[in-house]
Amino acid sequence: MAKLKNLRILNLQNNSIVSIEGLNELVNLRLLNLSGNCIEIAENLKHNTQLEVLDLSENNIAELDNLSYLLNLKTLFLHGNAIRSLKQAPSSLPKEIEALTLADNEIHDLNEISFLSSLPKLEQLSIMNNPCTGMIDKLSPFDYRPFVISWCMNLRSLDGADITEKESLKAEWLYSQGKGRHFRPGQHMELSDYLKRVCPNRPTEQTQSFDDAKLLKILSHQRQHQKVVTTSMTTSSTTLTEISSQQDDDAIILGMEFADVHRSGGNPSVAPYPPESPAIMKMSTGSSPPSSPILAWGGSNPNTPSKRESAVPEDEHTPEAEQELLSDSLLDSDDSDSSG
Secondary structure: OOHHHOEEEEEEEOOOOOOOOOOOOOOOOOOOOOOOOEEEOOOOOOOOOOOEEEEOOOOOOOOOOOOOOOOOOOOEOOOOOOOOOOOOHHOOOOOOEEEEEEOOOHHHHOOHHHHHHOOOOOOEEEEEOOOOOOOOOOOEOOHHHHHHHHHOOOOOOOOOOEOHHHHHHHHHHHHHHEEEEOOOOOHHHHHHHHHHOOEEEEOOOHHHHHHHHHHHHHHHHHHHHHHHHHHHHHHHHHHHHHHHHHHHHHHHHHHHHHHHHOOOOOOOOOOOOOOOHHHHHHHOOOOOOOOOOOHOOOOOOOOOOOOOOOOEEEEEOHHHHHHHHHHHHHOOOOHHHHHO
């Protein structure tokens, strides 16, 4: 292997390999495929820190081993193993991971998903065909997608399907107003009963139409609000640009006046800005306008809906009211529309 230290891609799938060994010299490896083997522990990769893609699918891995030292790892395939818990994810998985496959494992508790919130850049995830989500021959009685999205809030794709606007809205409701985050690992049955009420997998036609209409109206209100904010920010930015331009012109004139005073033998106590001064040259070319205050203070882009960070309120609702909360919690504007 010493002669292959510049190797970037290595495929070793389907070779009955039982342990990872002999890769220390491959320091420039970017992609390593070890799928379809008999590996039980993901180890001996500390010298392969340039890895970006690691495929350990279809092996015998039972728990998440420490891979946190692979700081460049973006894609990790772990589907088709025997993983039962994700508890080690915060300490074992690199924070840079953007794509993670966990389908076809042995995860029985959907609350285990909460540990994946430690991956801030996770955009693609697969979790299907685990006992907690329903197997191929047994459909889950609830829709688990909004719950998963509520914990992995930057997801763009789940189980091969893009996240829809309605799913994002349901996920935000579960996070901010529902009880989705009240459950802890070990409470899968309690979570299941709750999701059966608020996220049924087979809602009645009447309930489906009612919820869809409400959600679409909420989305419409959100878009209108975003448009108003965007327009306001654009106007603000234009005003700031005009002010900045005027200030630059004033500074140039002031500098020239100082220079005139200096050349005409005026008051020597006034520190002049000669025309060739770097400060004047910079002002004469026009400085860039200040950015929007929201962006300058570290806020989020007004064109991008932000995720709510407020604590989950301790609401007490009857089971019959849970479904109503999903559709009515954000629709106070209905009354204002009718009164207007």
